[in-house]
Amino acid sequence: MARMHTRRRGSSGSDKPAADEPPEWSDVDADQIEDRVVELAEQGYEPSQIGMKLRDEGVTGTPIPDVKLATGKKVTEILEENDADSEFPEDLYNLMERAVRLREHVRSNPQDYQNKRALQNTESKVRRLVDYYRGDALEPDFKYSYDVAKQIVDE
Template sequence: MARMHTRRRGSSGSDKPVADDPPEWSDVDAEDIEARVVELAEQDYDPSQIGMKLRDEGVTGTPIPDVKLATGKKITEILEEHDAAASVPEDFRNLVERAVRLREHMAENPQDHQNKRALQNTESKIRRLADYYRGDQLDEDFTYTYENGVELLEE
């Protein structure tokens, strides 16, 4: 499939192995995993970072290759159950951070045409994603502006 703002195709990535149950060597209790997920969320880690930390460090030294296989729930579902979920989805927040950084860079370097194009593309992605999340996880009347982006990041 082609990329959004270029005509090129992306390189293919690896696929997750097909598995129905967690491996035998990773026999950590589901409650311990959920407690560790909530603990990492309280330390301001994003769900993707939590997954990597559990994969690398694990719980009590035992790595967790897949939280959904071990607990039956995704990391975001665990965070929502324990009221530790972020107010804005992670992918939307990352795009807004990038746009705010680019906007500040463009204020200092107005002749940087390459980053001007990158800012336009990023804001286009934000508007598309805002349409997807509007009403569900964003306000019904949310429209992206630089000021709204800065406010979102301060929450």
């Protein structure tokens, strides 16, 4: 896939191996995995961090290479079922956090044109994601602005 804000082509990466069932050595019960996912979410971990923790640490010492294969549900689906999901999607929140940091940097360094452009690109991505999530994961009348992002990030 091509880059959004440059003329370069995208970098190709490796794909996950095609698998229909979890490996034999990972024989953890799906209910235990779901309980651990909810527990990690309550500790403040984001869905991507939860997946990495389960991959590295596992539930009872046995690593879980893929939560979806082991439980039949994605991490975000498990969190939604147990009302432990965050108010904003993870990718949108991370981009808002970056936009706030860039805005504060540009305010204190007005001659930094490279970061002014980075701020424009980041806010453009945020607006695209807001349009994508509006009505589903966000309120139908949600509008992005720096003040709104600052308030969300500071909570």
